[in-house]
Amino acid sequence: MWVVKIGGSLSRDPMLEDWLAQLTDFGGGRVVIVPGGGDFAEQAREHQAIWRFDDIAAHNMAVLAMAQYALMMQGLSRRLVIAATDAQIRAALHAGRVAVWAPLDLLFQEANRLTSWEVTSDSLAAWLANRLNAERLVIVKSCEIECERSIDEYAALGIVDPSFAGFTHDAPYPVDLLSRNEAPRVRDLLFQATTG
Template identity: 30%
Template sequence: MEWIVKIGGSLFPHHAKKLLENLLGEDIMIIAGGGEFANKIREYDHELGFSDTASHEAAILSMDIMGILLADLVKGAEATQTIKEAKKIIKDGKIPVLLPSRILHYLDPLKHSWQVTSDSIAFYISKLMHTKLLIATDVDGIYTIDPTNSEARLINEISAKKLLTFGETAVDEELPKLLLKYKSDCYVANGKHPQRILSLIKSTDTIYTRIRGD
């Protein structure tokens, strides 16, 4: 297995389903973002002030929920809680959708903060499995400014160090720090265009942003 593809919650349900269907047959593993479930937890946290640990663990469980639902939508995908079983699912010719809560609860490697979302969690899993990480989201990659601004320009390649100065982008705030810590790269592409994700996996030209951890 060479790639983990994190399918952003913003793509669920229809774009996420279409993307996963197009990825069937590839030697990859999927991790789902928490989507609206995680957003609702964050909203309640702002109102009620949960502990950092409660918010963190609940948000991770929202990734499990999205993973279960996404795997159920696509014949040929199967949800799993373990890396060992994920490898077996691949050998059986299916795509595993990893539900990360058990692994994260046991290892607890990341700080409990809203700066850590499914992007950082997917990166951590990719380090455990020695794979590349592709983050499929609802925009083409990292932009010079807010992509809704007509002056925004897509950045094909950027250092994680420079990305730290950007503020809010298509990835969470902790991810660039982790890329620098582990001297690793990751890729961000638009999951609304499955062919771009396939092209990146197959190392052919497409539209994306590479974030360098050097």
Template identity: 35%
Template structure:
């Protein structure tokens, strides 16, 4: 079966399309392996604000942002109990092929991985790309609140416009799969 990594942006939090995305992902997982990477959304935004107030270092902010991703992840699994949480990277492969989507909580791995910098340059976009590289996923889908061109040669423009994070540029050359940017209302493209 094919493998797709889908990053659900935290900007979907509170959007009426979010349950529709989860339903489409659940349905698509019957014919394809799907791993969801949750964004940080409002949870991560609050960490940025707190860092400006309390001046804690980027390592602390990075760890807190990973927890923010987990918070959104738990929200997603509460909305669709068919999504199975996997916390350990090494358990992902053994959980594939079960015809239900997986949701990866990256905290345990990213604290120790030297390929993921502890900075705001590596947010959930880069973490999803990193996972797609590690698992040799055929597709990486990033669900965003802004329309982005899927042309790979325009990635640097998306980075310069702050539509995707800086870390993406550092990792992109290691990924040979397909990259798609979908809007929050394009959930039907999974069907």
């Protein structure tokens, strides 16, 4: 199973449709898409700045932002299956489909290590990959990615959140950061994994 996080910054990018097409064409039964928060989550940040409500509320709003993006993705590609729980993810994959995660199980009433802006959808994708014993984690960004950089360097540059390195430090799977135009690379990797 692969976890592929598609950044919220692609929510207005024509490349989003290409990513969804490549993943549904070649990732059936193997891929779980994690949507970023994008503009939907930015609304939570803006309203928190105005009203000063706590990070628990902001986290829950950001989770709902990810769910909105998941619904948008399914609207663009009806072959995707919305999955909120581990059981729903596994059922979608077992049926040969691609799941898109709407992380409604991560709505919390009390603060914990996930309810902070230092934990964005990047870290939540790694958290899910760890929980599901994924074979690979792919993080898709709209910016250019220099493959020789470390995860700590990406965090220092603000490309991934400050908590991401902690979630992936001992990961038993490869972690790939890719730019928006690298969908064919993921297609090729999926194809190789299927035929190899």
